[in-house]
Amino acid sequence: MRTFISDCQRATLLIERRADQQLPLAERMQLWAHLRLCAYCRRYAVQSPALARAARLAAQAPSTAQLPPDFAAQLQRRLDEPG
Amino acid sequence: MALLVPEPAQWLARYGDELYRYALSRVASAEEAQELVQDTLCSALDALASFRGEASERTWLFVILRRKVVDFYRRQARSPFVPLPVLPEQDPEAEFFQPATGHWQPGQGPADWAAPSDEDALEQQEFQAVLRSCQQRLSPQHGAVFVLRFAEELSAEEICAALQLTAANYWVIVHRLKLHLRRCLEKNWFGSTLRS
Numbered sequence: 117m118r119t120f121i122s123d124c125q126r127a128t129l130l131i132e133r134r135a136d137q138q139l140p141l142a143e144r145m146q147l148w149a150h151l152r153l154c155a156y157c158r159r160y161a162v163q164s165p166a167l168a169r170a171a172r173l174a175a176q177a178p179s180t181a182q183l184p185p186d187f188a189a190q191l192q193r194r195l196d197e198p199g
Numbered sequence: 200m201a202l203l204v205p206e207p208a209q210w211l212a213r214y215g216d217e218l219y220r221y222a223l224s225r226v227a228s229a230e231e232a233q234e235l236v237q238d239t240l241c242s243a244l245d246a247l248a249s250f251r252g253e254a255s256e257r258t259w260l261f262v263i264l265r266r267k268v269v270d271f272y273r274r275q276a277r278s279p280f281v282p283l284p285v286l287p288e289q290d291p292e293a294e295f296f297q298p299a300t301g302h303w304q305p306g307q308g309p310a311d312w313a314a315p316s317d318e319d320a321l322e323q324q325e326f327q328a329v330l331r332s333c334q335q336r337l338s339p340q341h342g343a344v345f346v347l348r349f350a351e352e353l354s355a356e357e358i359c360a361a362l363q364l365t366a367a368n369y370w371v372i373v374h375r376l377k378l379h380l381r382r383c384l385e386k387n388w389f390g391s392t393l394r395s
Binding site for chain 2: 118122123124125126128129132133136137156157159160163164166167168170171172173174175176177179181182183184187188191192194195196
């Protein structure tokens with residue numbers, strides 16, 4: 117039988133929701149109880165926000181890309197003669 | 200204090216590459232990124248009259264570009280090539296969790312990332328390259344949610360509105376894309392040192 121206390125699928129879903137909103141008290145307690153027992157989900161709880169931070173960093177990573185000159189020249193013409 | 204007057208002829212020289220890099224970090228291809236920059240500058244031209252000089256020109260252009268990124272994913276989410284949103288009751292996580300118990304499937308439980316790769320590793324360039332390649336393997340819908348949530352940092356509410364998702368679907372998608380991403384990372388980054 118599927119009970120919350122051993123339900124890693126539900127626990128990890130709550131971990132994701134928790135990052136965005138405060139969980140209702142009952143769910144917070146269920147999650148707390150689950151995390152006491154489940155080492156895998158404790159790992160998940162640590163790694164999940166780390167992954168979010170990494171994604172943020174990757175999106176901000178310095179880049180040296182430049183607009184292709186042809187494309188930029190074409191755009192520049194449009195900006196020079198608005199209307 | 201004098202209000203700033205926009206100078207469209209200078210936009211490309213001043214902000215062109217910066218806008219392009221931002222766009223590139225949010226969509227998969229150079230062509231898509233160029234199109235976003237073009238749309239942004241065209242919209243800005245059309246809206247010149249509404250530019251009040253209160254924010255800097257640069258800030259204003261980036262606000263428009265961010266909106267274009269959201270529009271891009273909104274269109275993508277509506278494209279017929281994108282599978283319909285998964286329903287929670289379809290239990291799409293069955294490949295990660297045992298349907299009967301909700302326990303992790305054997306071998307799918309989170310591996311210990313701690314070993315060679317502490318927090319610092321997440322900032323390394325090579326790691327970020329692997330993360331980008333894993334990100335590109337996500338389905339279009341998962342990719343859209345990933346960028347809007349983790350790069351643009353929109354709220355759940357904003358993303359649901361943009362992509363026309365219910366809250367329940369949204370959380371299932373976030374959950375599932377995180378599971379896919381972590382599996383990809385464990386295989387391509389952590390795995391090489393973890394399970395040797």
